[in-house]
Amino acid sequence: MTTFETYLDSLKGTLDDGLVALLGNIADATRRISDTLRTSSLSGLSGATDVVNVQGETQKPLDILSNDIMLDACKASAAVSFAVSEELDSEVPVHADGKYAVIFDPLDGSSNLDVNVTVGTIFSVVPATSSADLLQTGRSQIVAGFAAYGPQTCLVITTGKGVQIFTLDDSGTYVMTASDVKIVPETKEFAINAARRASWDDVVARYIEQSIDAGYNMRWVGSMVADAYRIFNRGGVFLYPADRHKPTSGGRLRLLYEGNPMGLLVEAAGGAAIVGDIGILDVKPTALHQRVPVIFGSRVEVNKIAGAYTAAKVAEPA
Numbered sequence: 001m002t003t004f005e006t007y008l009d010s011l012k013g014t015l016d017d018g019l020v021a022l023l024g025n026i027a028d029a030t031r032r033i034s035d036t037l038r039t040s041s042l043s044g045l046s047g048a049t050d051v052v053n054v055q056g057e058t059q060k061p062l063d064i065l066s067n068d069i070m071l072d073a074c075k076a077s078a079a080v081s082f083a084v085s086e087e088l089d090s091e092v093p094v095h096a097d098g099k100y101a102v103i104f105d106p107l108d109g110s111s112n113l114d115v116n117v118t119v120g121t122i123f124s125v126v127p128a129t130s131s132a133d134l135l136q137t138g139r140s141q142i143v144a145g146f147a148a149y150g151p152q153t154c155l156v157i158t159t160g161k162g163v164q165i166f167t168l169d170d171s172g173t174y175v176m177t178a179s180d181v182k183i184v185p186e187t188k189e190f191a192i193n194a195a196r197r198a199s200w201d202d203v204v205a206r207y208i209e210q211s212i213d214a215g216y217n218m219r220w221v222g223s224m225v226a227d228a229y230r231i232f233n234r235g236g237v238f239l240y241p242a243d244r245h246k247p248t249s250g251g252r253l254r255l256l257y258e259g260n261p262m263g264l265l266v267e268a269a270g271g272a273a274i275v276g277d278i279g280i281l282d283v284k285p286t287a288l289h290q291r292v293p294v295i296f297g298s299r300v301e302v303n304k305i306a307g308a309y310t311a312a313k314v315a316e317p318a
């Protein structure tokens, strides 16, 4: 039986000891968050606070607690130079001689907490010794992963070569349940919030219309990690397009701690992740909380959409 600990042991030699220790601390943080979520409505941690975060979203007690747990993991890791969180306006300096920044969404999908739907923690590790290093393209990521807190707690992680999945057992051990995961290249299932149809651009609108006509199925959890976990398991394509009426808004999802880590994971599993007709990992960030339209999943399907964006560009009046 391979555990996350024995997996980390196998990485020694390819990853430096400080990074291996950091990954162990991140895994521990997800265990703590998982334990806290399990009984949150019994411990008065449900509901919302009166605090609005940098995203303009009302923070929930578990957002704050999960953020604190992830920050503690960063502080316990000597290799961490900066922490960047969805919940915090700017980067947090951690260790002056640290080599890696941890960029994370501590509790993605937290609007689903009170209705007992899967939520998650998404994280990305990039080489960084100064604040300027935080705005690198997603290809600079060394590690990316997410924990999905659902009927099971699962940790999905890549160090760039292959995707491994671990499931938390009742003793608190992450046991490897899938290795070198591949996303099936073709699919007949899409994930999109169909209520936002009026805001889609023509490429997405046409793609969804054609998919429905072709008998595709639709799933939308309202929690990206849940939709992503399904896609790793059985394929599919996830779409959160920009709002055509607010083209500069970029959409809802954030590049650094949602699009990039998911993009590295998806590509490591043989899938594709795009922003329009370019790879999401090639988008040059301009701000920590920058939003981008996100499309990822089964390679053949995503490349079909990327091709439609390219064709639309060519057709645009000069």
Ligand code: P6P
Pocket: 108, 109, 110, 111, 193, 222, 223, 224, 225, 252, 253
């Ligand atoms: P909507 C959760 O808040 C999130 O950031 C993603 O996890 C999820 O896919 C999306 O927003 C849901 O957005 O517009 O359907 O509520």
